[in-house]
Amino acid sequence: MSRCTGACHCGEIGYALTSKITNIVNCHCNFCRTMNGSAFSTYAALPYRSLKILKGRKKLGVYQRDEGKKYFCSLCGTPLFNVNRKYPGACMIYFGTLDNPQNIMPKFNVWCESKLGWVDEIASICSIDTGVKKSQAGGVVQAGCPKER
Ligand SMILES: [Zn+2]
Numbered sequence: 001m002s003r004c005t006g007a008c009h010c011g012e013i014g015y016a017l018t019s020k021i022t023n024i025v026n027c028h029c030n031f032c033r034t035m036n037g038s039a040f041s042t043y044a045a046l047p048y049r050s051l052k053i054l055k056g057r058k059k060l061g062v063y064q065r066d067e068g069k070k071y072f073c074s075l076c077g078t079p080l081f082n083v084n085r086k087y088p089g090a091c092m093i094y095f096g097t098l099d100n101p102q103n104i105m106p107k108f109n110v111w112c113e114s115k116l117g118w119v120d121e122i123a124s125i126c127s128i129d130t131g132v133k134k135s136q137a138g139g140v141v142q143a144g145c146p147k148e149r
């Protein structure tokens with residue numbers, strides 16, 4: 001197996017993982033939601049020692065709150081990984097930063113007590129292969145999914 005790599009959006013920070021990804025979780029807690037600005041956060045949980053920063057270490061920014069520390073690219077803002085004193089020796093890689101995340105499926109959802117009510121319905125909502133065209137944007141807002149027309 002070739003080793004797993006990842007990077008931030010601007011590419012200034014790159015990393016490799018020396019152990020295989022086995023545990024992927026979707027975290028629905030309020031802490032992750034507000035820290036990341038997304039409905040829920042998907043992480044690959046790994047031993048911290050298996051994360052090797054290949055380049056851009058000096059550009060890593062750190063945000064600390066309570067027991068958690070989030071590391072992000074200080075140039076483009078991409079969250080890369082976080083660590084938490086509750087889980088010593090572990091780190092959580094932000095799944096979206098992996099170079100090839102397509103074939104690895106999350107194993108479980110955690111903190112479902114604070115999961116947003118609509119998350120379980122995602123598969124049933126209108127899905128468009130690309131972004132909404134400028135000319136359709138108003139139509140989507142007013143009339144729902146363009147595919148349905
Ligand atoms: Zn960056």
Ligand SMILES: [Zn+2]
Nearest residue numbers: 027028029032
């Ligand atoms: Zn969380």
